[in-house]
Amino acid sequence: MKLYIRSSSAISPQKTFGDNKFPDELISFQSNRLHAIEPDYKEWIDPKLIRRMSRIIRMGVTTANACLKEAALQQPDAIITGTAYGCLEDTGLFLGRMAELHEEMLSPTSFIQSTHNTVAGQIALLNHCHNYNNTFVHRGFSFESALMDASLLLAENIEYKILVGGVDELTDHSFNILSRFGLYKSAVDEDIFDSISRGTIAGEGAAFFVLAAQSSPSDQAVLESFSTLYKPSGSGEVRRFLEEFLNAQHLTAEDIDLVITGKNGDSKNDEWFADTPQIFNKSLCINYKNLCGEYPTSSSFALWYAINIAKRGIMNTVGENNSANRKLKNILIWNHYLGIHHSLFLVTTC
Amino acid sequence: MKGSPVFVASAGTVSAIGRDVNSSLASLEKGNAGMGEITMLETKHRGLLPVAEVRLTNEELAGITKLSSKTPRTALLAAMAAGEALQNSGLKSIEGLKLGFISANTVGGMDKTENFFKGYLNDSSYGRLSEVVHHECGAVSEIVADWLGIKHYVSTISTACSSSANAIFFGARLIKQGYLDAVVAGGADALTRFTLNGFNTLMILDQQWCKPFDENRHGLNLGEGAGYVMLVSEKLAARLPQMPLATLSGYANANDAYHQTASSPDGTGSYLAMTGALSMSGLQPEEISYINLHGTGTQNNDIAEGTAIKRIFDPNYPPMSSTKSYTGHTLGASGGIEAVYSVMALQHDIVFPNLRFETRINDLPFSPTTHIQKGNGLKHVLSNSFGFGGNCSSLIFSKS
Numbered sequence: 001m002k003l004y005i006r007s008s009s010a011i012s013p014q015k016t017f018g019d020n021k022f023p024d025e026l027i028s029f030q031s032n033r034l035h036a037i038e039p040d041y042k043e044w045i046d047p048k049l050i051r052r053m054s055r056i057i058r059m060g061v062t063t064a065n066a067c068l069k070e071a072a073l074q075q076p077d078a079i080i081t082g083t084a085y086g087c088l089e090d091t092g093l094f095l096g097r098m099a100e101l102h103e104e105m106l107s108p109t110s111f112i113q114s115t116h117n118t119v120a121g122q123i124a125l126l127n128h129c130h131n132y133n134n135t136f137v138h139r140g141f142s143f144e145s146a147l148m149d150a151s152l153l154l155a156e157n158i159e160y161k162i163l164v165g166g167v168d169e170l171t172d173h174s175f176n177i178l179s180r181f182g183l184y185k186s187a188v189d190e191d192i193f194d195s196i197s198r199g200t201i202a203g204e205g206a207a208f209f210v211l212a213a214q215s216s217p218s219d220q221a222v223l224e225s226f227s228t229l230y231k232p233s234g235s236g237e238v239r240r241f242l243e244e245f246l247n248a249q250h251l252t253a254e255d256i257d258l259v260i261t262g263k264n265g266d267s268k269n270d271e272w273f274a275d276t277p278q279i280f281n282k283s284l285c286i287n288y289k290n291l292c293g294e295y296p297t298s299s300s301f302a303l304w305y306a307i308n309i310a311k312r313g314i315m316n317t318v319g320e321n322n323s324a325n326r327k328l329k330n331i332l333i334w335n336h337y338l339g340i341h342h343s344l345f346l347v348t349t350c
Numbered sequence: 351m352k353g354s355p356v357f358v359a360s361a362g363t364v365s366a367i368g369r370d371v372n373s374s375l376a377s378l379e380k381g382n383a384g385m386g387e388i389t390m391l392e393t394k395h396r397g398l399l400p401v402a403e404v405r406l407t408n409e410e411l412a413g414i415t416k417l418s419s420k421t422p423r424t425a426l427l428a429a430m431a432a433g434e435a436l437q438n439s440g441l442k443s444i445e446g447l448k449l450g451f452i453s454a455n456t457v458g459g460m461d462k463t464e465n466f467f468k469g470y471l472n473d474s475s476y477g478r479l480s481e482v483v484h485h486e487c488g489a490v491s492e493i494v495a496d497w498l499g500i501k502h503y504v505s506t507i508s509t510a511c512s513s514s515a516n517a518i519f520f521g522a523r524l525i526k527q528g529y530l531d532a533v534v535a536g537g538a539d540a541l542t543r544f545t546l547n548g549f550n551t552l553m554i555l556d557q558q559w560c561k562p563f564d565e566n567r568h569g570l571n572l573g574e575g576a577g578y579v580m581l582v583s584e585k586l587a588a589r590l591p592q593m594p595l596a597t598l599s600g601y602a603n604a605n606d607a608y609h610q611t612a613s614s615p616d617g618t619g620s621y622l623a624m625t626g627a628l629s630m631s632g633l634q635p636e637e638i639s640y641i642n643l644h645g646t647g648t649q650n651n652d653i654a655e656g657t658a659i660k661r662i663f664d665p666n667y668p669p670m671s672s673t674k675s676y677t678g679h680t681l682g683a684s685g686g687i688e689a690v691y692s693v694m695a696l697q698h699d700i701v702f703p704n705l706r707f708e709t710r711i712n713d714l715p716f717s718p719t720t721h722i723q724k725g726n727g728l729k730h731v732l733s734n735s736f737g738f739g740g741n742c743s744s745l746i747f748s749k750s
Binding site (some may be wrong): 054079084085086091094096097098099100102103104106109111112113114115116117118121122124125127128130132133134135136137138139142145148149152155156176177178181182228230231281298333340 | 520579608741
């Protein structure tokens with residue numbers, strides 16, 4: 001079903017939050033670890049509470065509250081988050097102290113805030129919202145699952161307005177451990193897609209949206225459809241998945257004006273997108289993980305990016321020749337995480 | 351949206367009181383609780399805090415499931431129960447089904463991660479990566495989904511102690527809206543040092559066996575296990591050789607929005623979850639024949655839940671009990687295990703007793719059931735699951 005985007009907000013390694021200077025002022029990276037640019041949280045959260053909150057809670061609550069404000073919504077009918085890793089900082093703190101102090105004299109604070117539903121719970125708490133509240137924690141499908149829940153709820157209650165978001169934080173521990181798995185490049189050029197090497201760059205961030213089933217004059221874009229594919233056997237299955245997705249929308253590849261792919265600069269990862277220029281030979285194809293880094297809920301950043309482009313109605317994208325200013329209708333996000341979780345999103349302009 | 355009903359075709363569970371549905375039922379009928387001294391978890395709290403362990407080692411669980419014994423214990427437990435649900439559903443022989451696995455857990459592969467951390471903290475190049483490769487909650491679900499051969503739709507929910515209840519009704523809604531024909535839904539959690547120490551710092555662990563809904567209750571006992579139901583569409587239920595065990599007739603999710611860990615004194619979230627589920631099922635409170643309580647045994651939960659029950663049911667209270675007096679609090683698994691027990695209650699027409707209850711809570715006008723009741727003619731069972739983050743969910747199962 002169609003999901004109308006009433007508002008959107010992102011904290012990311014780019015200047016996406018608040019006075020949104022993205023994509024005019026771009027941050028480029030010479031590091032394999034990107035950090036979200038955090039705003040002055042005092043505008044959004046009671047300073048007394050900020051101190052106790054880890055970064056994932058701050059980022060999540062702030063983008064959520066910014067979305068609610070933009071949509072002029074006091075209480076959403078549901079709060080649904082997706083996070084693959086949950087509250088890693090507090091988890092790491094409690095694990096560390098447990099080992100160091102040999103299970104004695106521990107303080108409960110980091111344990112309390114380590115549960116995966118902390119962000120959704122805090123959004124409810126700070127907004128006094130007793131409505132539906134859920135948290136999905138399924139790796140590269142965490143955000144997609146949250147969207148599915150929102151979509152089901154909107155089909156059940158057509159008048160609902162739902163707050164949905166994806167959020168993950170990178171910590172020293174997670175960066176170290178994921179580096180040991182070989183996820184990240186050791187040397188980083190400005191253009192991570194230039195070299196044919198293994199590894200990507202690590203990212204993090206929060207992106208929230210207010211969704212509705214009914215259109216309104218203030219809609220920023222429309223999420224026409226989205227779909228997921230778990231562990232495909234190979235690129236043939238992904239190709240069929242893509243064709244079926246477009247068919248269901250009565251579209252062909254030629255109808256897609258802009259494709260945003262989940263290429264991340266890792267040679268093996270990007271093989272999944274090898275066909276992109278042939279399939280979408282009439283479309284402009286761009287990437288997004290060079291902007292926000294790789295993380296399991298990065299598709300929420302990609303959706304924010306697509307909406308940000310759709311709002312302007314013209315191609316005004318990063319690192320591409322915009323001279324044509326081609327009129328824009330259909331934007332396709334094509335992502336996968338570790339080759340396991342494949343997802344597609346179709347965003348259209350209003 | 352009411353839509354077409356969703357049926358429970360089969361169930362599976364493992365906990366301290368049994369390795370499958372039948373042995374769990376036998377323990378429930380005999381009043382055999384699963385608490386005891388810690389025997390498997392390596393912790394300083396051995397001998398000090400009672401827990402409700404599944405009395406099968408990882409090697410034994412691996413022997414039964416044919417998964418590796420290095421698999422996170424949560425996945426091993428999930429495979430036991432989800433495998434039982436799938437096996438008993440009769441669905442395996444039907445081809446071309448859109449089958450999903452919606453699983454809940456709160457610890458993921460934490461049992462391995464906490465071992466990894468010991469070496470890693472001293473030197474960040476230490477620790478076997480195989481111990482953290484399945485750290486994420488979702489990674490545990492994928493081990494089990496792959497083992498079950500379910501690929502069409504796989505997802506994981508983590509809303510603390512209400513996780514499995516949310517997984518079950520998310521699964522039901524996917525069926526109602528035609529995305530799936532059948533879903534194995536529920537949850538699992540293994541005991542870990544992380545959760546044992548976490549709850550210990552909150553000072554809500556009873557050093558004796560827990561006494562849910564008793565005036566002199568002193569907290570909860572942690573447990574471990576898994577519980578899954580096989581939910582099927584109406585169309586598919588008609589094709590199965592056996593009659594469905596129950597209908598999932600109501601469900602609701604609400605947030606207490608009071609405190610990160612504590613429940614509001616009037617149990618707002620619990621009240622909204624129960625009334626929401628009742629309203630969806632179209633039932634009046636007096637039509638509920640048994641409440642499987644969240645009933646953790648903490649001061650805070652039991653008075654909040656009890657106050658909410660009073661607001662809804664006074665003065666006609668149905669029989670009610672907390673089966674956590676048998677299984678301990680199995681966290682992310684509890685909603686799944688208790689959903690299975692609720693279905694068993696309907697199937698065998700039994701109200702399970704609330705063990706070790708002695709004294710009614712002063713501020714509540716009702717007591718839980720202390721003796722097994724059979725032949726009440728149970729028609730509708732309400733199952734409560736409330737948790738951290740204010741997440742509250744209730745399910746209603748009805749005789750089909």
